Amino acid sequence: MAADALFRPFSHKSLHLKNRIVMAPMTRSFSPHGVPPSEVATYYRRRAEGEVGLILSEGTVVDRPAAKNDPNVPHFHGEQALAGWKRVIDEVHAAGGRMAPQLWHVGSARNPLTKWVAPPPVDSPSGLSSPGKRFTEPMTDSAIADTIAAFGRAAADAKRLGFDSVEIHGAHGYLIDQFFWAGVNERTDVYGGATLAQRTRFAVDVVKSIRAAVGEDFVIILRLSQWKQQDFNVKLAQTPQEMAAWLTPLVDAGVDILHCSQRRFWEPEFEGSELNFAGWAKKLTGKPTITVGSVGLSGEFIETLAKGAGSKPASIDNLLRRLEREEFDLVAVGRALISDPQWARKVREGRDSELAAFDREALATLV
Numbered sequence: 031m032a033a034d035a036l037f038r039p040f041s042h043k044s045l046h047l048k049n050r051i052v053m054a055p056m057t058r059s060f061s062p063h064g065v066p067p068s069e070v071a072t073y074y075r076r077r078a079e080g081e082v083g084l085i086l087s088e089g090t091v092v093d094r095p096a097a098k099n100d101p102n103v104p105h106f107h108g109e110q111a112l113a114g115w116k117r118v119i120d121e122v123h124a125a126g127g128r129m130a131p132q133l134w135h136v137g138s139a140r141n142p143l144t145k146w147v148a149p150p151p152v153d154s155p156s157g158l159s160s161p162g163k164r165f166t167e168p169m170t171d172s173a174i175a176d177t178i179a180a181f182g183r184a185a186a187d188a189k190r191l192g193f194d195s196v197e198i199h200g201a202h203g204y205l206i207d208q209f210f211w212a213g214v215n216e217r218t219d220v221y222g223g224a225t226l227a228q229r230t231r232f233a234v235d236v237v238k239s240i241r242a243a244v245g246e247d248f249v250i251i252l253r254l255s256q257w258k259q260q261d262f263n264v265k266l267a268q269t270p271q272e273m274a275a276w277l278t279p280l281v282d283a284g285v286d287i288l289h290c291s292q293r294r295f296w297e298p299e300f301e302g303s304e305l306n307f308a309g310w311a312k313k314l315t316g317k318p319t320i321t322v323g324s325v326g327l328s329g330e331f332i333e334t335l336a337k338g339a340g341s342k343p344a345s346i347d348n349l350l351r352r353l354e355r356e357e358f359d360l361v362a363v364g365r366a367l368i369s370d371p372q373w374a375r376k377v378r379e380g381r382d383s384e385l386a387a388f389d390r391e392a393l394a395t396l397v
């Protein structure tokens with residue numbers, strides 16, 4: 031099947047993309063002391079040269095003491111880190127690419143790959159690492175206010191440095207998602223509550239802080255997931271009605287594009303319809319959406335990372351049919367773009383036999 035649908039331009043507000051391919055945000059941990067070195071700029075430039083429409087950076091953390099859970103994750107604050115990011119965006123632009131940093135705070139999610147721990151206090155809604163596991167105090171009101179302000183400052187810096195958009199990491203069981211999730215948000219103030227709509231308040235305040243910092247025309251992307259790294263079976267929204275109650279306050283607060291994280295893009299979100307998460311999010315909000323999850327590869331990413339199971343190239347026909355039907359607008363590609371910076375160009379030119387497999391050994395170097 032011809033991949034034309036992936037190569038139509040996309041525009042929203044001030045964001046203009048040459049095609050529908052988005053590089054998914056992927057932590058690489060090659061930024062000692064939080065400062066992205068020139069190798070990181072080269073890595074992203076290569077994906078721009080390879081015709082990726084929009085590059086989302088690896089998660090890069092806002093200015094809170096325990097925003098990261100790995101010492102080599104980049105910061106998005108401080109003079110040196112921001113100078114590193116300036117080099118990244120300048121190189122990406124020189125190669126004709128567009129890019130948004132993914133603004134991140136890990137909350138209470140630990141990193142199983144390192145013994146390193148961030149200086150306290152750990153920020154989390156109720157001091158729980160997963161349901162029933164209390165290990166620290168809930169965030170204070172001033173910690174919440176400072177975190178919301180830190181997201182706003184990072185977004186202002188992104189715009190000032192010349193980035194084309196920002197993405198907020200609200201998925202996968204990290205800080206923002208911890209507020210959505212009743213299992214770890216037991217707060218009884220305005221940031222908690224029995225309904226998912228009530229538990230959107232923290233994210234809503236983050237979005238408003240960012241909107242106030244970047245103005246109306248700058249595109250804000252929000253990444254969400256039903257699943258949590260702490261529990262793949264969690265579903266925040268059990269029905270389309272619950273999903274609408276979750277997404278509507280976020281969109282009303284200023285989100286422009288919803289990035290709907292699934293591990294396998296073809297999995298239906300609710301019974302009785304083939305629509306996936308991005309399909310439902312678009313239908314319910316009318317906003318553009320990004321789909322993601324095992325695009326062009328045979329296996330999903332957590333298994334590849336945890337068990338070392340390799341993933342082989344796989345057909346994207348199902349994806350193309352959904353894109354043709356306009357179920358979603360953009361398509362994020364993760365591991366396939368780690369293996370091969372030229373993935374997008376090869377797909378456009380129909381060079382299917384040259385597409386590469388993904389092996390977790392590829393994470394050892396930044397190519």
Ligand SMILES: Cc1cc2nc3c(=O)[nH]c(=O)nc-3n(C[C@H](O)[C@H](O)[C@H](O)COP(=O)(O)O)c2cc1C
Pocket residue numbers: 054055056057058088089132199201202253291292293322323324325327330331335362363364365366393
């Ligand atoms: C090495 C690696 C690091 C990742 N880091 C992040 C991250 O920092 N932020 C995020 O939202 N998702 C992260 N993800 C998830 C990816 O963005 C993407 O959703 C996932 O890999 C599924 O896409 P794929 O099947 O095309 O790889 C990571 C995935 C991988 C493989």
